[in-house]
Amino acid sequence: MIELYHIWKQYQEGQWALSDVSLTVGDGDFWFITGPSGSGKSTLLKIIFREILPTRGQIVIDGVNILKLADHRIYRLRRTMGIVFQDFRLLFHRKVFDNVAISLYVGGLPLKEIRRRVFNALRLVNLHNRMWDYPSHLSYGEQQRVAIARAVVNEPQILLADEPTGNLDPELAFEIISVFKEINRRGTTVIICSHDKELIRHFGDKILFLFKGKIIGKEVLPSSRKSATL
Amino acid sequence: MRVALSSLWQYRARNFFSITIICLSFLILGVFFSLSNNLQHIARQLSENMVVAFFLDPAAPDREVREVENRIRASASVVRLNLVSREEALERFRKNFPELEEILKNLNANPFPASVEATLKKDAFMSEATLAWIAEIKGLPGVQDVQFNRDWVEKMQSLSRLARAVGFFLGGILILASFFIISNVIRLNVFSRKGEIEILRLVGATNTFIRLPFLVEGISLGILGSGLSLALLYLLVRLFPLYLGQSLGALQEMIAFRYLSLPQSLSLVAGSAVMGMLGSLSSLARFLKI
Numbered sequence: 001m002i003e004l005y006h007i008w009k010q011y012q013e014g015q016w017a018l019s020d021v022s023l024t025v026g027d028g029d030f031w032f033i034t035g036p037s038g039s040g041k042s043t044l045l046k047i048i049f050r051e052i053l054p055t056r057g058q059i060v061i062d063g064v065n066i067l068k069l070a071d072h073r074i075y076r077l078r079r080t081m082g083i084v085f086q087d088f089r090l091l092f093h094r095k096v097f098d099n100v101a102i103s104l105y106v107g108g109l110p111l112k113e114i115r116r117r118v119f120n121a122l123r124l125v126n127l128h129n130r131m132w133d134y135p136s137h138l139s140y141g142e143q144q145r146v147a148i149a150r151a152v153v154n155e156p157q158i159l160l161a162d163e164p165t166g167n168l169d170p171e172l173a174f175e176i177i178s179v180f181k182e183i184n185r186r187g188t189t190v191i192i193c194s195h196d197k198e199l200i201r202h203f204g205d206k207i208l209f210l211f212k213g214k215i216i217g218k219e220v221l222p223s224s225r226k227s228a229t230l
Numbered sequence: 231m232r233v234a235l236s237s238l239w240q241y242r243a244r245n246f247f248s249i250t251i252i253c254l255s256f257l258i259l260g261v262f263f264s265l266s267n268n269l270q271h272i273a274r275q276l277s278e279n280m281v282v283a284f285f286l287d288p289a290a291p292d293r294e295v296r297e298v299e300n301r302i303r304a305s306a307s308v309v310r311l312n313l314v315s316r317e318e319a320l321e322r323f324r325k326n327f328p329e330l331e332e333i334l335k336n337l338n339a340n341p342f343p344a345s346v347e348a349t350l351k352k353d354a355f356m357s358e359a360t361l362a363w364i365a366e367i368k369g370l371p372g373v374q375d376v377q378f379n380r381d382w383v384e385k386m387q388s389l390s391r392l393a394r395a396v397g398f399f400l401g402g403i404l405i406l407a408s409f410f411i412i413s414n415v416i417r418l419n420v421f422s423r424k425g426e427i428e429i430l431r432l433v434g435a436t437n438t439f440i441r442l443p444f445l446v447e448g449i450s451l452g453i454l455g456s457g458l459s460l461a462l463l464y465l466l467v468r469l470f471p472l473y474l475g476q477s478l479g480a481l482q483e484m485i486a487f488r489y490l491s492l493p494q495s496l497s498l499v500a501g502s503a504v505m506g507m508l509g510s511l512s513s514l515a516r517f518l519k520i
Contacts, residue, residue: 049432072437079434091426093240106435154433 001027002048002158002189007057009043009213017043018054018213027157030184031191032200035210041193044210045160048191049083050074062157079107082151082188086163088143090135096122096146097131103154121153122146125179141172145179152183159183161192165199177203238450241419245451248408248415252455252506253462255404256498260463260490262397263498267488269390280350282378284367285343288316294372295344301367302348307360310349316340343374405505412451412509416444420513445510452506456499464489 002025009018018040025031033041046052047059050066059066066077082103090099100121104114122128125145127138135143144164151159161180165173177192177199184190194200200207209217238245284302286295303311314322319342324331350360368376420427430440467489490498 075434075436077434078432083432089425089429089432091429102429103433106430106433106439150433 001025001060001062002191003060004044004048005058005060007044007047007054007059009040009047009052010055016213018047021057021210021213021215023208023215023218025189025191027189028184028187029189029191029206030181030203031206031208032204033191033193033208033210034195034197034200035216036195038212039210040213041195041210042162043213045083045162045191045193048158049081049160050077075106079154080156081158081160082154082156084144084147084151084159084161084164086166088135088147090143090146090150092134092136094134095131096127096133096135096138099135099146100149100153103150107154117153117155118149121149124152124182125149141168141175144168144172144176148176148179148183152188156188158189158191161190163193163195165194165196170198173199174202235450238447241415241422244415244418245447248411248451249455249458251404251411252408252452252502253458255401255408256456256459256502257462258404259397259401260459260498261466262393262401263490263494264463264467264488266390266393266397267490267494269386269393271488273386273390280352280378282348282350282364282376283314284346284348284373285375285377286345287372287374288343290372294370298367298370298372299346301370302346305348305363307350307363308348309351312347312349314345314347316342316344319343319345405501408452408455408502409505409509409512412448412506413513415451416448416510416513419447420444441510441514444514445507448506448508448510448513449503450506452502452504452509453499456502460490460495460498 002023004021004023007018007021008016010016021040021044033044035041043052047054048061050069053067061077061080064077069077091102094102097118100118101114104117109117119128119131122131125148127142127145127149130138130142135146138146144167148161148164151161159180164180165176168176173196180190180192181203204219205221207217207219208215209219284298286298299311299313302308317340320334320340323342324334364376364378367373427440
């Protein structure tokens with residue numbers, strides 16, 4: 001469970017990227033955070049990921065206040081999360097396999113186990129037959145699916161995605177969010193930042209609306225919607 | 231290790247440049263070390279075959295000559311004694327300098343004095359007690375002069391120390407330059423792999439995991455550079471006498487063209503590895519704040 005208490009974030013004097021944001025994300029939830037550019041969506045994800053610190057407020061994940069984590073312990077927190085970006089952030093000089101396996105190399109798993117998990121993650125995003133290709137030989141949609149496979153290969157409890165469909169056409173975007181839905185169905189908590197109203201309307205169970213760093217609304221749809229969208 | 235090796239290959243142009251500089255730096259250090267070794271060796275050889283020649287007064291009576299001989303023989307530092315008569319001295323001169331035969335003919339008389347040649351123990355040669363003993367013998371009636379090549383040994387030893395000091399100085403400056411070059415090459419490699427480092431951070435890599443390949447890279451650059459310099463030095467030491475050929479003459483036997491000793495070679499490699507590691511660390515500390 002992710003609990004955010006009165007989060008404030010200021011990058012520059014007098015300009016608040018986030019103002020008093022409080023939110024509770026339950027285990028296995030599927031959240032969309034939406035709002036126009038500059039509304040603080042990415043900042044909120046970065047704070048949850050402990051990439052940046054809030055100016056004020058507290059964040060508790062599974063009972064641990066992550067702001068009190070020592071710097072040398074942050075890597076443990078990050079191994080419980082996966083993150084996907086709009087620009088994929090793939091290593092184009094490495095094959096798809098290595099791009100996905102990088103999450104497992106850092107954990108020091110045996111190669112046999114790494115192969116098994118990478119294959120399963122790529123099968124989840126339907127790219128297991130492209131394992132030995134270079135990312136540059138894949139389409140945009142496929143590249144984003146590689147990024148998703150990398151994020152989930154470590155079987156994280158939480159999956160964060162910052163505008164994962166921003167560069168994709170509507171059809172591909174639909175396909176990518178379907179993958180996130182499938183991952184969520186397997187028990188992973190998913191938080192996606194997006195301003196794509198069509199996607200949110202179609203897939204959104206729980207939606208947080210941000211505007212200029214403030215929460216201007218929350219929408220929680222009945223759980224039956226979850227199965228209806230699959 | 232795999233990441234470090236692939237990076238060494240991927241950025242081979244800049245790494246080659248770095249290895250070349252390290253190689254030249256350590257080669258200079260190695261050349262001076264080798265020179266110092268050779269000078270030390272010559273000094274040692276000179277002191278091993280140390281002969282003190284006491285030239286006798288041609289007018290000295292036999293009694294004084296015997297007294298001188300007995301006094302020299304009595305010294306514990308003397309291992310061998312050789313009496314050289316005036317005729318033997320003349321014969322030696324003729325043998326060693328045949329081109330000066332004419333001069334001897336013009337002299338009409340034998341100009342060489344008889345001498346007593348004392349071969350000293352290796353350890354005794356450089357001691358002050360021996361010097362005092364030589365001075366004492368020199369002061370005896372019947373002794374005209376004394377000659378020994380202590381000066382040469384001292385000169386060789388001084389030259390050896392000088393060569394080592396110059397090596398340390400020049401090599402030190404160049405090694406410092408290599409340190410900064412390694413540091414900058416690693417910094418460039420860090421920049422080139424910024425994306426990868428970013429992803430590693432995101433997937434929960436520890437600082438050590440991120441830094442290790444760069445450390446391995448720095449150490450590899452150092453070891454490759456110094457290894458290459460040792461190989462080049464070996465070739466130099468082997469090929470230099472061939473290049474000089476017979477021009478060395480009698481010196482050929484004295485100058486052994488010695489290579490670095492094993493501890494010296496290992497120290498150079500270990501030193502370069504440490505330098506590479508420190509170069510990487512300094513670069514990582516500044517440019518890889520995680």
